[in-house]
Amino acid sequence: MNYKKILQKYRKDRTRLIEILKELQSREGHISEKAIISVADEFGLSRAEVEGVISFYHFLSDRPLGKYVVYLNNSITAEMAGREMVARAWEREAGCHFDQTSEDGLVTLLETSCIGMNDQEPAAIINGVVFTSLNPEKVKKLVGWMREGRAVQDMVEETGEGANGHELVRAMVRNNIQKTGPVVFGEYVPGQAIGKALETTPECIIDEVKKANLLGRGGAGFPTGLKWEFCRKEKGEQHFVICNADEGEPGTFKDRVILTERPEMVFEGMAIAGYAVGARLGILYLRHEYTYLRRYLEHVLQKMREQGWLGQNIAGRGFDFDIEIKMGAGAYVCGEESALIESAEGKRGEPRDRPPFPVQKGYLNLPSTVNNVETLATATQIITRGASWFRSMGTPVSAGTKLLSVSGDCERPGIYEVEYGLTVKELLEMVGAEDTLAVQVGGPSGNCISEAGFGRKICFSDLPTGGSIIIFNRSRDLFAVVRNFLDFFIEESCGWCVPCRAGNVLLKKKFEKIASGLGTVQDLKEIEAWGKIIKSTSRCGLGQTSPNPVLTTLSNFREVYQSRVSKEADFIPEFDLNRAVAEACAITGRKFQEEQEHA
Amino acid sequence: MPDKIKFTIDGKDCQADPGMTIYEAAKASGIYIPVLCHFEGLKPVGSCRICSVRVNGRWMASCTQPVTPGMVIENTSPEVEEYRRAIIEMLFVEGNHFCPACEKSGNCELQALAYRYQIMVPQFPYLFPKKDIEAFPKFLLEHNRCVQCQRCIRAIQTPDGKKIFAMKNRSGRVRINVDKKLAASLSDEEAQKAMDICPVGAILKKEVGFRVPIGQRKYDKKPIGSEIEEKR
CATH class of the missing domain: 3.40.30.10 (Glutaredoxin)
Incomplete structure (x- = not known):
């Protein structure tokens, strides 16, 4: 294979390294040693560095794969x-x-x-x-x-409904939009918001978004107007708008549906953000899992350029802004904004130390605002309809609506656009959930609540969520849920810092000891203490939330844990001899336990 | 000369120059904050988290966090010390550390930290991971002892900026990956530098060993951190 020729078209642009590796993989089925050498030589990197990037992502492989x-x-x-x-x-x-x-x-x-x-x-x-x-x-x-x-x-x-059936998508994915609301799925005429925005000043835009009290929809809830203001005030030869379309929190799929049905609203929001912060380029960082939407999104971008909503001299007002799509390659941690930036620069998606924050030193070390897909779509509607319209919905602290991705044990899983302030109980009725044991609000990194908490409200001041809602009915084993979540965090840890890399493995080990009936009251104390250590000392949001599956079930379902641990014993070893030799006993026909009793 | 930044560590009034990290500021005041991944002159990466402190109630890594006016820093409170001890223990159980047989014994910073924190038995179960030893022309890489501090990655590079050591994989599978071709061209001095900068016995220069007898090594004489505390 002529690697030189393939690499030529990327013009030694390091930020496109992941894209290059993906192309090489699609051509050869994997990234061969020769390909690695060629890439390393082209970019002046060592082979070890290129191997480091490949081995970080789920969907890149340096070993041959099947057809x-x-x-x-x-x-x-x-x-x-x-x-x-x-x-x-x-x-x-x-x-x-x-x-x-x-x-x-x-x-x-x-x-x-x-x-x-x-x-x-x-x-x-x-x-x-x-x-x-x-x-x-x-x-x-x-x-x-x-x-x-x-x-x-x-x-x-068979293709799914809406744009899933578009000739550039042709996916069997279903939108399952169960409830539309006035913001993301409300009345919308593409092009209106950017036109209106360009009639005012960037300061006015920031002011309007601040007045609307728009808080980041990805889960962290940072005020969007403030983020834009910080970014605008930073000096730098260029500013960037980055749309975080790397929703990886298990149970979240609302950004997928927004990008399928409302891509113009998101792109318009990026252009508005660009005008507000003084950026000329926006990057949509799209998770690899949504590659099937890429051609369609490129097509939408092209149409928007043709309409004069993107590109040069937008709406005839002298503002230049364009958007490019960068693909992820499979890593949950890249949903963290600084890790996302590293990945967008073509590196391993490892979070950065903060400060400096992305608004100060983000993409290419230049001021960057990273906003969630839903946040940007919402900003578009705020500009069109005004801050007071937006604040008339939701609660005083959590204005507007939120898209929830509902899955698990319910009649109608799918997307719900609801006003903030909805109680869990109301939501469960809306989605047709019965005999509910637990609701996981905000995905594994969020909170697992029991019936006692069903009166709580979904909003930033009570139960915040990036959108993930997973429902478990009373036939489910809570330990299986926690186990799945802990495995997820162990796998998705980037491995950079000790508490997250090693601590989560140890937490899981302790959890299994308790789950298998070998736990004591002391083990419950220890697992709680270990969880706190991991949360406190980890470097990024992943490790700071990874013990939540254990900690929130411990506080909301303590009785489930207590029923598994021995109340009398001070100590039970993790190693259970009977269990360890059970297979050998079965094969040889010897009954270990009875022999013990005879002795 | 810009104004000094005023802050407190464990109630003691301290001053530092703007731009200093908490670790540097503490050191300048003769206060030791334990570090493992950090090495003077290298860009801090905040990977080991042993230097964690609590600042106005929030946990921070002191090697990466700039000191700001009015910070109230807890460095030796029981909880801070307990969390650090836990992290040191995590490092012991996630690797395979057999100090008596290790060439770095007495010069090893992980071992020295364990002594300073009086660790007898870790509270965590040993994970006994399967890790390899790799041989290169000038040195050995003992993955069983590696703590992924990234010092070698940062310190040993080719003149044109290529990394000889790099991170590979992720999660618990993360390893230091050596570029075989570049490693072959390392000089004796560079291999020695790699061994010296490694806080543990993961990078070992070939053909020399135990030149300084055990018992006469750096931390055999004085506990880690005393060189900073002596200046107080």
Whole structure:
């Protein structure tokens, strides 16, 4: 392969390294040693550095993969929807285990973290194409088609509603918009907001967004107007607007639906933000899992340029702003804004130390505002309809509406646009959830609440959420939920800092000791203390929230833990001899326990 | 000369120049904050978190956090010291550290920290990970002892800025990855520098060993941190 020729078109732009590696992988099926050498030489990097980037991301591989690469999602809702049966079907039909390639080189089976399809699990991504609502029969059919050599896109039999059926998308993904609201799914005429914005000054825009009290929709809730103001005030030869479309929190899929149905609103919001902070370039950082939307989004951008809403001299008012799409490659931590910037620069997605904050030194060390997809879409509507309209909805602290991605045990999973201040109880009625045991608000990093908390309100001052709502009914084992979440954080830790890298593994070990019935009251105290240490000393938001599955269930479902631990024993060793030799006993026909008793 | 920044550490009034990190400011006042990943002259990365302090109730890594006026810093409160001890113990159980057989014993900063914090047995279960030893022309890389402090990554680079050591993988699988081609061209001096800058016994220069007998090494004589505290 002529690597030189492929690399030439990227003009030694380091920020495009991940894109380059993806192209090489798509051409050869993996990133070969020769390809790594060529890339390293082209950019003046060592091979070790290039290998570092490749090995950071789920969807990049330096080992050969099969012709069809299946990434089966392993989130908790997938488990609840029968993922285990589907996984076994894949292994049976493909003739290999997970993390292996079939002997004929046809299929590679891999696992991946939440792919943003929680309302239509079990789901998988096969060569970039999303397959939802899988069951063993469908798996059998898919592998049959693979043996026939069918193209993956041609395996999509029926497309989802709305833009999912667009010729540039053709995805079987469903929007499942269950409840529209007045902001994101409200009345909207593309182009109006940017036109209106350019009639005023950037300061007025910032002022309006501040007056609207728009708080970041990604979950952290930082005031958007303030962020824009900080960014604007920073000196730098260039400023950037970055749209964070890397929703990786398990159970979140609202940005997927916004980008499918309201992309213009998001892009317009980016242009408005660009005008406010003094940026000429916006970057949409799109998670790899949503690659299937890329061509469509490029098409929307092109249409917007043709309409004069993007590009040079927007709306005839002398403002230049354009947007480019940068793809992620599979890493939850890249949803953290500084890690996202590192990744957008073509590096390992490791968070940065703050200060300096991205508004001071962000993309290419220049002032950058990083905003969530929903935040930017909402800003567009605020500019069109005004701050007081926006503040008439929601609560005084949490103005406006929020998109919730609801999944798990309920009649109607999907997207709900609701006003802030809605109680959990009201939400459960709205989505048709019965006999509910627990609600996970804000995903694994959020809060797992019990019935006692169903009167609480979804808003920044009570139960904040980036949008993820997962419902568990009374037939579910809470320990299976916590286990899944802890595994998720262990896998997604970037490995940079000790408490997150090692602490989460140790937390899980302690959790398993308790779950297996070998815990004591002392173990409960220790797991709580360890969780606090990890939260306090970790470097970024991942480690600072990763013990939450344990800590919030411990405080809201203490009785579940207490029923598993021994109240009398001061100490029970983690090692259980009977259990360890159980298999050997079964094979040899010897009964270990009885012998003990005779002795 | 810009005004000095005023702050307190454990109730003691301190002053520092603007731009200093909490660690540097404390050191200038003769106060020791334990560090492992940090090394003077290298850009701090905040990876080990042993230098965690509590500032006005919030936890921060003192090697990366700039000191600002009015900070009330807790450095030796029981909780701060307890959390640091936990992090040191985490490092012991996530690797395979057998001090008596290690060439770095007595010069090892992790071992010295464990002594300073009087760690007898870690509160955490050992993870006994399977890690390898790699050999390069001038040095050995003992992954069992590596603490991922990234000192080697930052300190040892080619004249044109290529990294000889780099991070590979993520999560608990994260490893220091050596560029074989570049490592082959390392000089004896650079290999020695890599070994000296490694806080533990992960990078070992070949063909020399135990030149200074155990018992006469740096931390055999004085506990870690005493060089800073002596200046108080």
